[in-house]
Amino acid sequence: MTDDAAFWHRIQFAFTVVYHYLFPQLTMGLAWFLVAWKWLYLRTGDARYGDAARLWTRIFGINFAVGVVTGIPMEFQFGTNWASFSKYAGGVIGQSLAMEGMFSFFFESAFIGAMVWGEKRLGPRNHFLATLGVALGSWLSGYFILVTNAFMQAPSGYAFAADGSLRLASLGDFLLNRWALIEFCHNQCAAIVTGSFAIAAVGAFYVLRGDSGGQGRLFLKWGAAVGLVASLIVAFPTGDAQAKMVARLQPQALAAMEGRFQSGPMADITLIGQPDVPKRQLDNPIRLPGMLSFLAFGTFHRDVPGLGAFPEDTWPTNIELLYYAFHVMAGLGTLFILLMALANLQQIRGRLESSRRLLWILMLAFPFPFIANTAGWMTAELGRQPWLVYGLFRTRDGYSAAVSSGATLFTLIGFTGLYFVVGLLYVFLVGREVLHGADPGMEHA
Amino acid sequence: MVELWFAILCLMLVVFAVLGGWDFGAGALHFIAARNQEERRTLIAAIGPLWTWNEVWLVAGGGVLFVAFPRVLAISFPAYYLALFLVLWTLIMRGIALEVRGLVDSVLWRAFWDFGFAAANILLAILFGAAIGNVVRGMPLEANVPLSLPLFTDFGVRGPLGILDWYTVSVAVFTLVCLCAHGASYLAVKAEGEVYQRAKALTKWLWPIAVVLLLMVSLETFYVRPELFTRMADRPLAWVALLLTAGGMAAILTGPHSGAQTRTFWGGCVFIAGLLGSAAASLFPVILYSTVSGEYSITAYNGSSDASSLRAAIYWWPVALVLSLSYVWFVRKHYSGVHNKKDAPY
Numbered sequence: 146m147t148d149d150a151a152f153w154h155r156i157q158f159a160f161t162v163v164y165h166y167l168f169p170q171l172t173m174g175l176a177w178f179l180v181a182w183k184w185l186y187l188r189t190g191d192a193r194y195g196d197a198a199r200l201w202t203r204i205f206g207i208n209f210a211v212g213v214v215t216g217i218p219m220e221f222q223f224g225t226n227w228a229s230f231s232k233y234a235g236g237v238i239g240q241s242l243a244m245e246g247m248f249s250f251f252f253e254s255a256f257i258g259a260m261v262w263g264e265k266r267l268g269p270r271n272h273f274l275a276t277l278g279v280a281l282g283s284w285l286s287g288y289f290i291l292v293t294n295a296f297m298q299a300p301s302g303y304a305f306a307a308d309g310s311l312r313l314a315s316l317g318d319f320l321l322n323r324w325a326l327i328e329f330c331h332n333q334c335a336a337i338v339t340g341s342f343a344i345a346a347v348g349a350f351y352v353l354r355g356d357s358g359g360q361g362r363l364f365l366k367w368g369a370a371v372g373l374v375a376s377l378i379v380a381f382p383t384g385d386a387q388a389k390m391v392a393r394l395q396p397q398a399l400a401a402m403e404g405r406f407q408s409g410p411m412a413d414i415t416l417i418g419q420p421d422v423p424k425r426q427l428d429n430p431i432r433l434p435g436m437l438s439f440l441a442f443g444t445f446h447r448d449v450p451g452l453g454a455f456p457e458d459t460w461p462t463n464i465e466l467l468y469y470a471f472h473v474m475a476g477l478g479t480l481f482i483l484l485m486a487l488a489n490l491q492q493i494r495g496r497l498e499s500s501r502r503l504l505w506i507l508m509l510a511f512p513f514p515f516i517a518n519t520a521g522w523m524t525a526e527l528g529r530q531p532w533l534v535y536g537l538f539r540t541r542d543g544y545s546a547a548v549s550s551g552a553t554l555f556t557l558i559g560f561t562g563l564y565f566v567v568g569l570l571y572v573f574l575v576g577r578e579v580l581h582g583a584d585p586g587m588e589h590a
Numbered sequence: 591m592v593e594l595w596f597a598i599l600c601l602m603l604v605v606f607a608v609l610g611g612w613d614f615g616a617g618a619l620h621f622i623a624a625r626n627q628e629e630r631r632t633l634i635a636a637i638g639p640l641w642t643w644n645e646v647w648l649v650a651g652g653g654v655l656f657v658a659f660p661r662v663l664a665i666s667f668p669a670y671y672l673a674l675f676l677v678l679w680t681l682i683m684r685g686i687a688l689e690v691r692g693l694v695d696s697v698l699w700r701a702f703w704d705f706g707f708a709a710a711n712i713l714l715a716i717l718f719g720a721a722i723g724n725v726v727r728g729m730p731l732e733a734n735v736p737l738s739l740p741l742f743t744d745f746g747v748r749g750p751l752g753i754l755d756w757y758t759v760s761v762a763v764f765t766l767v768c769l770c771a772h773g774a775s776y777l778a779v780k781a782e783g784e785v786y787q788r789a790k791a792l793t794k795w796l797w798p799i800a801v802v803l804l805l806m807v808s809l810e811t812f813y814v815r816p817e818l819f820t821r822m823a824d825r826p827l828a829w830v831a832l833l834l835t836a837g838g839m840a841a842i843l844t845g846p847h848s849g850a851q852t853r854t855f856w857g858g859c860v861f862i863a864g865l866l867g868s869a870a871a872s873l874f875p876v877i878l879y880s881t882v883s884g885e886y887s888i889t890a891y892n893g894s895s896d897a898s899s900l901r902a903a904i905y906w907w908p909v910a911l912v913l914s915l916s917y918v919w920f921v922r923k924h925y926s927g928v929h930n931k932k933d934a935p936y
Contacts, residue, residue, distance in 0.1 A: 214682040258921075
């Protein structure tokens with residue numbers, strides 16, 4: 146019965162956070178495109194950049210609003226659904242969550258209204274500054290959330306208080322956790338991948354539709370160029386560093402990600418295969434020999450422990466899902482590099498706008514970075530199990546004992562319905578903006 | 591240090607009540623102060639581009655509660671589980687209605703979101719009021735027994751308690767009227783045209799009703815928690831807050847009739863801040879009052895996080911506060927004065 150409650154608390158948090166993060170990843174990914182276009186418009190007066198910034202600012206505004214309203218429940222759920230965890234770690238993770246409110250929410254919220262509706266009231270220079278403020282605020286917000294997550298993945302800067310709960314020992318060690326720094330670089334580049342795929346997709350749509358305004362060309366060029374660079378950085382050096390860190394600090398998670406049960410040197414990397422946990426083996430695998438040793442530790446001969454080397458009560462609780470999530474993320478990440486490399490090649494040859502098949506692929510590819518980002522976060526969070534704070538506090542000890550599984554299921558169903566409607570509304574409103582396109586030279590009043 | 595964090599937490603919630611309060615109050619009057627869609631556009635424009643900034647005081651206040659008083663969070667949030675989700679969902683409805691209302695130029699679209707917006711504001715004002723009522727009345731806390739409160743029982747303040755009883759409902763009604771009056775004062779300095787005229791008229795009778803209700807709620811509070819008033823006598827801060835309340839009260843009762851909209855508006859702000867301040871000063875140090883026995887109450891002292899955590903946070907909190915005020919100063923320059931409907935899209 147108690148396990149039952151823990152399960153529903155986990156599902157509700159997982160559902161609400163996955164849904165929420167669909168929006169901030171696009172916000173953070175688009176923010177710097179907007180800053181760049183506003184800057185170029187301010188410097189050169191070239192109306193194309195002003196029009197592009199105006200269209201994407203309207204989309205950004207809708208996206209931001211949904212991100213805000215779906216984000217507030219995340220903070221509340223620490224208290225409502227994870228009260229034992231909040232009591233245990235509040236003195237530490239409360240710091241970064243309170244800092245997010247104090248430093249980034251005030252920052253973003255002061256400027257977002259002015260950015261979306263105030264181009265005329267603010268004038269070009271201050272409107273650029275408002276856009277910059279929202280971009281900085283949204284990235285800062287991301288950092289504080291990643292500091293919180295990093296503490297749960299690899300706690301640092303803490304000590305034990307007299308009652309056994311955690312207290313802060315060093316604010317510096319907590320905020321500059323190595324895990325947070327690497328995760329931030331990896332995650333933010335992945336958000337830029339989402340943003341550039343969205344921009345390239347809209348560009349491809351306009352070109353395929355036969356728009357003559359030049360916006361399609363601009364979006365394709367920027368989306369493909371930034372998309373290639375960001376996809377590369379997501380893989381190397383940031384993804385590589387992330388994997389090496391997991392290998393060092395969460396060896397069980399790495400073994401489960403690769404479906405590796407036996408230890409040994411010259412560890413293979415699995416491209417395809419299905420983990421069979423009861424039999425402790427990987428069915429019909431296709432492997433690259435030695436690559437896991439190399440990727441995780443930089444040498445082919447290094448021993449990489451399998452799950453068998455660890456006590457079973459420290460294994461991730463859902464090895465299959467973790468394995469698939471990791472392979473979906475890594476596989477899609479590789480495909481993103483190939484697709485964007487091809488798009489840039491055609492762009493350089495001056496043939497991108499006439500490659501209709503490639504344009505169709507670019508137009509339909511925009512959901513996949515959302516899937517890859519989600520799969521990446523599933524890898525991180527499933528890999529952390531069975532711990533809520535790695536090595537210190539188990540997930541099953543963290544939920545609110547006062548809340549029944551029925552009450553949680555009730556609110557979960559409520560969220561499902563509400564978020565379905567919010568999703569429909571979002572698709573309708575953003576779809577309208579995209580179909581409408583940019584109004585050349587029209588300043589939004 | 592603990593006292594300081596109690597004061598910071600109260601400060602953030604009081605600022606939310608004043609700033610967020612005028613947005614919620616104006617929104618609750620959406621169908622009364624504004625009679626057609628053009629006027630409602632004016633009202634939305636008057637709420638303005640800073641409504642999210644105003645609401646962040648609540649969210650950041652939650653963050654301060656988390657870092658400074660995690661035990662309070664861990665006991666009260668599960669105890670009010672379903673009520674809190676009602677607040678969350680209503681906040682989502684309100685935020686979405688406010689943001690998307692003007693995006694589509696269609697009469698039916700705007701009518702739908704106008705209704706959702708007004709209903710959400712009224713419900714939220716009631717829920718926030720009931721929350722204050724619950725903090726003052728207390729909850730049946732015992733040692734190591736997870737607490738979960740039903741929505742209502744027999745509406746009595748003794749015996750088995752629910753979230754709603756005659757006392758918390760009266761506080762909720764007072765809060766609704768008070769925020770409506772506050773919202774009307776705000777519209778009377780920020781809006782133009784018909785909305786301005788109606789808001790001005792509303793302040794003339796909403797504020798006196800709020801004052802009468804306050805007297806009733808005070809008498810009820812004396813019945814429910816008499817010790818709060820005796821404690822108030824030897825707390826200088828409570829006296830200062832009461833003086834402010836009295837000053838604000840004078841302004842809101844006289845201002846509307848002498849046509850001094852600005853005085854009424856500031857009077858309302860001071861009135862609300864003073865009222866909450868005096869309540870906080872007499873509740874201290876108890877945050878979650880146990881109706882079972884005083885020893886089970888969660889106070890600022892036994893509910894706070896470790897001194898090291900509080901010390902670390904006191905370094906960054908003032909920095910963040912100054913930064914946040916400076917951004918708003920930058921944006922406000924561009925949005926000072928009266929707002930008209932041109933600031934909202936449709």
